[in-house]
Amino acid sequence: MxxxxxxxxxxxxxxxxxxxxxxxxxxxxxxxxxxxYMPESVLEPLSHTLMSGYIGQGPRVEAFEKALAPWVENQNVLTLNSGTSALMLALRLSNVGYGDEVISTAMTCTATNVPIMAMGAKIVWADINPRDGNIDVLDVERKITEKTKAIIAVHWGGYPCDMDELNRIGRKYNIKIIEDAAHAFGASYHGHAIGSISDFSSFSFQAIKHMTTVDGGALVCRDTEDYKRGKLLRWYGIDREGERKDFRCEEDVAEYGYKFHMNDVNAVIGLEQLNHxxxxxxxxxxxxxxxxxxxxxxxxxxxxxxxxxxxxxxxxxxxxxxxxxxxxxxxxxxxxxxxxxxxxxxxxxxxxxxxxxxxxxxxxxxxxxxxxxxxxxxxxxxxxxxxxxxxxxx
Ligand SMILES: Cc1ncc(COP(=O)(O)O)c(C=O)c1O
Missing domain, CATH: 3.90.1150.10 (Aspartate Aminotransferase, domain 1)
Known part of the structure; x- marks a missing residue:
């Protein structure tokens, strides 16, 4: 034309x-x-990966996770195929199930709240502080019941929620704190990177975020046991790293998981994005x-x-x-x-x-x-x- x-x-x-x-x-x-944001410098490593004969979850995923760790000040990084999957996985690792309650905010993308429904749990919306758009911690505490298993806090526009208060509530009532940090890559609270502060932080690398892997996300876990379990659950529950005689599925799978992992094509884009x-x-x-x-x-x-x-x-x-x-x-x-x-x-x-x-x-x-x-x-x-x-x- x-x-x-x-x-x-x-x-x-x-x-x-x-x-x-x-x-x-x-x-x-x-x-x-x-x-x-897509730097042209991605083209060379991307075409190399595409033609390398290995495009699934492999060495670039591992390298991307290592490279993300300093940004979130946490080694327990699980890259995934979306931020929504990261929230699903966080809820599963928090053992949220049918009939449980999860306190969340209504002022967010539907992706924050759909996973709660998908787990069969009940959404309990806390109010927000209209002066910053973030969840109101006083209202969160008022809404806790025996059934509350987790709290999801969204950092509206990238501005961190009152994390000290939320973590205090989490400790007091033994409830998991999940930060939906889809808007907040690179943000910090009291000098600590978002990702290093509470039980779980989920990130989105979808197209229009600060950094993108085209689609993708990450779940960062404070607890190493959660991280290890999450690593299994992101790929059906199967251990990709264990010794194997023949094929990957030969060992018993103890707990069902999902197909939520990232692949090397997305990861190689993420690696280049991190330079910028x-x-x-x-x-x-x-x-x-x-x-x-x-x-x-x-x-x-x-x-x-x-x-x-x-x-x-x-x-x-x-x-x-x-x-x-x-x-x-x-x-x-x-x-x-x-x-x-x-x-x-x-x-x-x-x-x-x-x-x-x-x-x-x-x-x-x-x-x-x-x-x-x-x-x-x-x-x-x-x-x-x-x-x-x-x-x-x-
Ligand atoms: C607040 C919030 N949470 C979760 C998500 C979901 O992320 P993804 O699109 O990577 O699944 C988004 C996406 O924009 C979002 O804005």
Whole structure:
């Protein structure tokens, strides 16, 4: 197909024309909210792996797990085929089963809560703190019953939850703490990397995360016994590392597992991504701190209330705005993609039996919206976004 040049209509008002030119200088027709980061340097190791004759779970998976360990400050890394599988595995390792209760948040991707249902357990939604979008630890404690087996906490947009409190609750009631860190790769709490703080942390390496393996995820376990059991359960329950006389399935399988493992093709992409993710995270954070400074005193915009005892990975830059519908339309008109990103999960019919009163969620969903913050923004685009937001919200 013939490539057509983009030509601006001559009659276009000069301000709009300038804005459109700015946008095009960033390489697209609108500034995206998410973008796949894929360095070209992946091509060589990827084609080598593809042609190596071994594309299943092998040496690259092992190398990727070793390379991930310092990022999560934990050696017990299990790479998997998705973040959703990581949550399933965490629940299974927490021995969550039929009739048990798992406390979770409704303000997340459905992938956080579907695994609870899949285990036959009951979702008990705790409220959130509308000032940061994270689970409200006081409400978590109020909702604990004899049947509570685990708590899932999501770090909204990459901003860590109140982990000290959650871990205190976990210890007090002997309940497992699972961090859904799908947004939070590279974040830290009290100087410790997310991944090193509680019983389980799950990560997603799906297409638009800070780092991607196309699809993939990881479960990081604090307890080495959980890690060893997880290693079996991610591949049917079969020990891939044990001595074998002939084939892998000859030994008895004690406990059923899943087909959740990662393969070498995804892992080799992950290995290359790790060479760049530090810079990707740096750019997200730099853009976020620029916005935080620009949006400090706006009458129609509220920044999320972030404490400086933790470092967000800023997968999202969420703000709360007056007249959100109008704000979103104006941003769209200006060529800037914005979104609410996740719907409150209790609005879905599949979860209707778990509905309850959640005033914090009600407040947050009323006016929250995320604006582009990622590595792909040029300084000019970042300034343009900030100018547009300030113009709409002062
Ligand atoms: C909060 C949250 N949890 C879990 C997941 C699931 O991750 P995956 O798509 O890798 O299964 C996502 C995906 O975006 C997510 O945003």
């Amino acid at each position: 013939k490539k057509t040049e983009f030509v601006l209509p001559a009659a276009l008002n000069p301000v709009v024309q300038e804005n459109v030119q700015r946008l095009l200088s960033g390489g697209g027709s609108a500034i995206p909210l998410f973008k796949v 993710v530090g810079e990707v995270l740096r750019k997200h954070r730099e853009n976020a701190s620029y916005y935080r400074q620009r949006f400090q005193r706006l009458s129609k915009l509220q920044l999320l209330d972030y404490k400086d005892d933790r470092v967000s990975s800023y997968w999202l830059f969420t703000v709360r705005v007056a007249q959100r519908l109008t704000f979103m339309q104006r941003m769209k008109d200006a060529g800037i993609v914005v979104s609410q990103v996740h719907a409150r999960n209790d609005s879905h019919t599949m979860f209707k039996e778990f509905r309850r009163i959640l005033p914090g969620v009600d407040e947050f969903v009323e006016d929250q919206v995320s604006i582009p913050v990622g590595w792909w923004l040029t300084e000019e685009q970042r300034e343009y976004i900030a100018d547009t937001v300030v113009g709409l919200c002062q």
